[in-house]
Amino acid sequence: xxxxxxxxxxxxxxxxxxxxxxxxxxxxxxxxxxxxxxxxxxxxxxxxxxxxxxxxxxxxxxxxxxxxxxxxxxxxxxxxxxxxxxxxxxxxxxxxxxxxxxxxxxxxxxxxxxxxxxxxxxxxxxxxxxxxxxxxxxxxxxxxxxxxxxxxxxxxxxxxxxxxxxxxxxxxxxxxxxxxxxxxxxxxxxxxxxxxxxxxxxxxxxxxxxxxxxxxxxxxxxxxxxxxxxxxxxxxxxxxxxxxxxxxxxxxxxxxxxxxxxxxxxxxxxxxxxxxxxxxxxxxxxxxxxxxxxxxxxxxxxxxxxxxxxxxxxxxxxxxxxxxxxxxxxxxxxxxxxxxxxxxxxxxxxxxxxxxxxxxxxxxxxxxxxxxxxxxxxxxxxxxxxxxxxxxxxxxxxxxxxxxxxxxxxxxxxxxxxxxxxxxxxxxxxxxxxxxxxxxxxxxxxxxxxxxxxxxxxxxxxxxxxxxxxxxxxxxxxxxxxxxxxxxxxxxxxxxxxxxxxxxxxxxxxxxxxxxxxxxxxxxxxxxxxxxxxxxxxxxxxxxxxxxxxxxxxxxxxxxxxxxxxxxxxxxxxxxxxxxxxxxxxxxxxxxxxxxxxxxxxxxxxxxxxxxxxxxxxxxxxxxxxxxxxxxxxxxxxxxxxxxxxxxxxxxxxxxxxxxxxxxxxxxxxxxxxxxxxxxxxxxxxxxxxxxxxxxxxxxxxxxxxxxxxxxxxxxxxxxxxxxxxxxxxxxxxxxxxxxxxxxxxxxxxxxxxxxxxxxxxxxxxxxxxxxxxxxxxxxxxxxxxxxxxxxxxxxxxxxxxxxxxxxxxx
Numbered sequence: 001x002x003x004x005x006x007x008x009x010x011x012x013x014x015x016x017x018x019x020x021x022x023x024x025x026x027x028x029x030x031x032x033x034x035x036x037x038x039x040x041x042x043x044x045x046x047x048x049x050x051x052x053x054x055x056x057x058x059x060x061x062x063x064x065x066x067x068x069x070x071x072x073x074x075x076x077x078x079x080x081x082x083x084x085x086x087x088x089x090x091x092x093x094x095x096x097x098x099x100x101x102x103x104x105x106x107x108x109x110x111x112x113x114x115x116x117x118x119x120x121x122x123x124x125x126x127x128x129x130x131x132x133x134x135x136x137x138x139x140x141x142x143x144x145x146x147x148x149x150x151x152x153x154x155x156x157x158x159x160x161x162x163x164x165x166x167x168x169x170x171x172x173x174x175x176x177x178x179x180x181x182x183x184x185x186x187x188x189x190x191x192x193x194x195x196x197x198x199x200x201x202x203x204x205x206x207x208x209x210x211x212x213x214x215x216x217x218x219x220x221x222x223x224x225x226x227x228x229x230x231x232x233x234x235x236x237x238x239x240x241x242x243x244x245x246x247x248x249x250x251x252x253x254x255x256x257x258x259x260x261x262x263x264x265x266x267x268x269x270x271x272x273x274x275x276x277x278x279x280x281x282x283x284x285x286x287x288x289x290x291x292x293x294x295x296x297x298x299x300x301x302x303x304x305x306x307x308x309x310x311x312x313x314x315x316x317x318x319x320x321x322x323x324x325x326x327x328x329x330x331x332x333x334x335x336x337x338x339x340x341x342x343x344x345x346x347x348x349x350x351x352x353x354x355x356x357x358x359x360x361x362x363x364x365x366x367x368x369x370x371x372x373x374x375x376x377x378x379x380x381x382x383x384x385x386x387x388x389x390x391x392x393x394x395x396x397x398x399x400x401x402x403x404x405x406x407x408x409x410x411x412x413x414x415x416x417x418x419x420x421x422x423x424x425x426x427x428x429x430x431x432x433x434x435x436x437x438x439x440x441x442x443x444x445x446x447x448x449x450x451x452x453x454x455x456x457x458x459x460x461x462x463x464x465x466x467x468x469x470x471x472x473x474x475x476x477x478x479x480x481x482x483x484x485x486x487x488x489x490x491x492x493x494x495x496x497x498x499x500x501x502x503x504x505x506x507x508x509x510x511x512x513x514x515x516x517x518x519x520x521x522x523x524x525x526x527x528x529x530x531x532x533x534x535x536x537x538x539x540x541x542x543x544x545x546x547x548x549x550x551x552x553x554x555x556x557x558x559x560x561x562x563x564x565x566x567x568x569x570x571x572x573x574x575x576x577x578x579x580x581x582x583x584x585x586x587x588x589x590x591x592x593x594x595x596x597x598x599x600x601x602x603x604x605x606x607x608x609x610x611x612x613x614x615x616x617x618x619x620x621x622x623x624x625x626x627x628x629x630x631x632x633x634x635x636x637x638x639x640x641x642x643x644x645x646x647x648x649x650x651x652x653x654x655x656x657x658x659x660x661x662x663x664x665x666x667x668x669x670x671x672x673x674x675x676x677x678x679x680x681x682x683x684x685x686x687x688x689x690x691x692x693x694x695x696x697x698x699x700x701x702x703x704x705x706x707x708x709x710x711x712x713x714x715x716x717x718x719x720x721x722x723x724x725x726x727x728x729x730x731x732x733x734x735x736x737x738x739x740x741x742x743x744x745x746x747x748x749x750x751x752x753x754x755x756x757x758x759x760x761x762x763x764x765x766x767x768x769x770x771x772x773x774x775x776x777x778x779x780x781x782x783x784x785x786x787x788x789x790x791x792x793x794x795x796x797x798x799x800x801x802x803x804x805x806x807x808x809x810x811x
Contacts, residue, residue, distance in 0.1 A: 014047075014051075016041050019040055019048075019051060020032060020037060020040065020041070022051050022052075023040060023051060026051075026052065026055055027055065027071040028070070029071055033073055040054070049158060049160070053086055053093065054089055056141055057089055060096055061096075086160060087163075087164050090160060091168070093140070093142070094142075094164065094165060094168065097140070100129055101133055101136055101137060101140075102168075104124065104130065105142065105143075105165045106165055106166070106169050108120055108137075108143070108154065108156075108162075108165070109156075109163075109165035109166035110166065110169070110174065110178060110181060112162070112199075113155055113162050114153060114154070114156075115155075116151060116153050116154075117134075117154065118151065119184070119185075120134075120154075123180045123181055134154065138154075142156070142157060144157055174206065175206065175207050176207075178202075178204070178205075179204070179207030179209060181199070181203040181207075182199075182200055182203035182204040182209065185199060185200055185203070186200060186212075197216055197220035198236070200212070200216040201216040201217040201239055201240075202239075204216060205217070205242070205243055210243040210246040210247050211243075211251060213239065213240075213243040214244050214258065214259075217236045217237070217239040217240035218236075218237070218261070220236040221233045221234075221237040221240060221262070225268075225269060228420050228458070228459075230269050230273055230457065231458065233265070233269055234266060234270075237262050237265055237269075238266070240259075240262045241259070241262055241263075241266075244259045256290075256291075257292070260286050260289070260292075263282045263283075263285055263286050264283075264286060264295070264298060266278075267279045267281075267282030268302065270282065271302065271305055271306050271309065272458070272459055272460075272461075273459070273460050273497075274460030274496075274497030275497065276306050276309065276497070276498075276499065279302065279306050280303060280306055283299040283306075286299035287299045294335070296326075297323055297326050297327060300319050300322055300323045300326075301335065301339060304319035304323070304342050305342060307319065308349075309499070310500065310501055311499075311500060311502075311504070311537050311542070312501075312537055312538065313349065313350060313539065316342070320342055323336070323339040324336060324339055324340075327339065333366065334374045334378070336366075337363050337366050337367065338382065340359055340362065340363050340366075341363050341382055341385050344356045344359040344360045344363065344386065345389060347359065348392055348393055348396070349541075350577075350579070351541050351574075351577075351579045351581060351582050353393040353397060353581060353616070354393070354616065356389055356393050357389070357393040360387070360393075361386075361390065364387070367379060367382060380413065380414075380417065380422075383413065384410050384413055384414060384422050384426070385422075387406050387409055388406070388429060390406050391403045391404075391405070391406030391407045391410070391429065391433075395433055397581065397616060397618040397619065397620070397621075398619040398656055399617050400436060400437050401657075402617075403429075404433050407426060407429055407430045407433060411426055420453050420456070420457050421457070421462075423453060424450050424453040424457075424459060424462050427447075427449045427450040427453070428447070428465060428466060428469070430446050431443045431444075431445075431446030431447045431450060431469065432469055434446065435469065435472065435476065437657040437658065439657075440476070440477060444470075444473060447466050447470050447473070450462060450466045451463065451466045451467075454466060460493065460496075461502075463493055464493045464506070465502075467486050467490035467493065468486070468506060468509055471483040471485075471486030471487040471490065471513070474486060475512065475513060475516060477698055478698030478700075480513055483509075483513050484510065484513045487506055488510065490502070490505075490506040490509070491503065491507065500536065501537060504529075504530040504531075504533035504534050504537075504539070504542065505542075507527075508526070508527065508530040508546060508549065510526045511523045511524070511525075511527040511530060511549060512549060514526060515549070515552070515553050515556065516700075516738070518737070518739030518740070520553050520556070520557055524550060527549055527553070528550075531543055531546040531547070531550075540573055540576075541574075541579065544574050544577070544582065544586075545570075547566045547567070547570035547573070548567065548585075548589065551563045551564075551565075551566035551567040551589065554566065555593065556739070556740055557739075557741050557742070558741040558742045558772070558776040559776075560593055560597065560776055564590065564593050567589045567593070568590070570586050571583060571586040574586060580616065581613075581616045581618050584612060584621055584625075585621055587609060588621055588624050588625055591628055592624070595631060595632070596779075597780070598779035598782075599779075603629065603632060603633075606625060606629050606632070607629070610622060610626060619652055619655070619656055620658075623652045623653060623656070623665075626649050626652070627646065627649045627664070627665070627668055630645035630649065630668055631668075634671075639672060639675050639676070642672050643672050643673075646668040646669045646672055647669070649661070649664070649665040649668060650665035650669065652665075653665045660697055660699045660702050662693070663697055663702055663705075664702060666686050666689060666690060666693075667686075667690070667702075667708075667709045669682075669686060670686040670690075670709045670712075670713070671712075674716070680717055684717075687709065687710050687713045690709060690710060691710070694706055700734050700738050701743065703730075703734060704731055704734045704740070707727045707730050707731045707734075708727075710723075710727060711724055711728065711731070711750060714727065715753070715757055716757070719757075721754075721757075721758060728747075728751055728754060731743075731747050731750070732747060735747050742776070742778075744772055745768075745769045745772040745776065746769075746781055748768045748769035749765070749773075749781065749784065749785050752764075752765035752766040752769060752788060752792070753788060756791060756792055756795070761796050762792075763792065763796075766788060766789050769781075770785050770789065
């Protein structure tokens with residue numbers, strides 16, 4: 001499988017000059033006859049191994065001889081006959097060996113590229129001749145010896161030498177030798193059987209003993225699977241399947257249960273490494289051939305797991321329901337809780353957090369009852385998944401502290417486990433939890449651990465998820481190019497395994513990244529691609545989320561009409577899904593647009609939404625709604641009530657440990673205090689704090705608001721015009737570089753206010769601000785623009801009258 005973290009090095013053939021230089025280096029000579037030069041260049045085609053084998057062949061044939069410590073060329077080079085391929089050169093060298101030398105080399109080739117001395121001693125019929133013969137083969141540079149822990153081990157100088165020697169054996173002789181090797185290991189090395197499961201699997205298969213090959217292949221596969229050596233495990237399980245298929249009919253019937261266990265194991269690995277279609281084939285085959293109800297239920301659980309990963313939630317739920325229907329009685333309780341655990345995961349991804357949490361708690365309760373016999377390792381896996389689901393149900397609604405509590409319980413439970421998938425999952429979730437609390441260093445460290453594990457065990461889902469989240473972290477840090485690179489890598493990995501859910505997620509993230517960069521056309525293009533896939537796979541909830549993202553793009557562009565339209569489309573989806581939490585999130589977006597448009601918002605309605613969001617535990621949404629309530633109270637002149645709401649926002653933000661929320665709450669408090677000049681000290685304190693938050697925050701609309709708040713303080717209280725000019729420059733950079741056009745009318749309004757405060761009369765900015773605010777429907781801002789415009793017009797008239805009287809007095 002191709003991976004982004006590997007480096008491909010392409011080796012080119014040697015040049016003519018390098019080919020000749022290689023010969024000089026091998027023989028330690030200064031010159032080579034012209035005729036031999038031509039032969040080397042023509043025959044080798046720049047292949048260094050061919051050159052090396054050719055030189056050895058020439059030495060063996062007497063064309064190159066050693067004379068007083070130096071090599072010399074002898075004989076008529078024109079009569080020299082050399083094969084065109086390296087294999088043919090090797091074969092000619094083997095043919096020149098004596099009979100025993102050829103025989104030992106052939107037997108050794110059956111043992112593989114490397115072989116131990118004790119092993120060839122155990123199977124060679126005349127071991128008394130071995131030491132001398134092996135020494136000769138070493139002298140001819142066909143094999144090499146090395147000592148490992150005091151034992152001699154040989155290896156073929158090149159893999160091609162072993163392959164050519166093996167090819168000279170007849171089929172019957174090969175089978176006989178492989179059978180002999182397997183029998184020797186089985187009999188003489190029974191105490192070290194674990195070390196030799198792979199060779200036993202291979203030699204009995206090549207020796208035609210398919211029953212033993214099946215048994216050892218299964219053992220070797222399970223051993224490899226346990227340590228996540230997935231490619232190796234698949235190789236052994238595939239040999240087990242092939243061995244089973246070569247058995248006679250009565251033997252097949254005897255080994256049917258073992259064969260089904262192989263299909264299940266291989267299906268689980270395919271699920272893990274993202275080869276979903278192959279996994280589906282394995283589990284469907286079990287359902288087709290297994291007479292055992294338990295095995296069929298296991299296969300249904302396997303199919304449900306694959307469908308969940310593919311994002312096909314309806315099929316997943318259907319399989320789960322079938323499992324629950326079949327799993328009747330106490331002896332089936334283990335199957336039922338596995339299905340419930342999986343259902344909890346699906347509901348979590350569909351946004352049904354409360355129901356998901358309830359099911360996970362039910363699973364933990366059943367586990368603690370001890371009314372069944374599940375192996376401890378499996379119990380731990382089920383329990384950890386249930387605890388992680390509960391933690392994630394809090395994480396999704398922004399309750400990071402509660403999520404962390406459950407994640408830490410998981411980590412404690414996993415203290416002595418070797419379960420790499422569970423370790424990956426908890427590191428990944430804790431990383432995300434830290435990320436959204438602004439603990440970026442901790443998040444990156446945990447993501448690195450997650451990525452290392454997922455790469456090591458070929459966990460494709462893990463690799464894709466971590467790449468997506470590393471991109472999200474980079475985005476939060478304002479590193480758009482780094483984020484885009486990570487999201488594109490995630491997309492590439494998702495396309496490799498053809499996982500449409502992951503493809504749509506990566507496209508969605510790429511869209512968000514382009515939106516942050518201000519490239520709205522690319523953003524919408526990627527959102528539409530992601531949305532089409534979401535619709536295709538039936539991920540209605542995911543499609544609703546894409547619509548929210550598109551709405552946000554239109555809002556940033558200042559197109560509130562389309563922003564409202566897409567939010568309403570999203571609201572319709574979540575209402576049909578009966579996802580109240582997501583409904584409230586979208587309503588919050590709609591209400592924020594209504595506020596910008598200066599539409600009437602009922603306080604009683606807003607308070608009901610706040611209470612609902614609070615009960616759902618969605619603290620992020622509560623924050624936005626409470627702040628919105630504060631804004632409405634300010635408009636109504638209820639400054640003290642507004643202040644209470646903003647302080648509540650700050651409390652929520654500090655509990656969430658979210659720097660953006662904390663800054664936004666402080667901005668709202670500062671704007672509230674500015675209603676009364678007596679609060680000058682409080683405003684200064686907040687502005688000083690906001691200066692520190694400039695370094696922590698990369699969210700550009702929040703940065704704009706920080707600059708705006710400090711600007712008002714410096715302009716209206718301190719009269720520090722130089723600082724104000726610099727702050728306007730910073731705000732201008734944010735608006736135009738990142739195309740946050742929604743903020744442009746406000747920027748123009750602030751520019752006009754800056755000039756007005758210095759008694760400079762200019763209608764340029766105020767007219768532009770007015771036109772844009774009207775076009776966008778920013779009626780709330782338009783009221784402020786109108787007030788300032790009247791003041792500028794009055795000042796202009798006063799100035800005009802003053803100039804008129806000045807001229808008269810001069811006359």
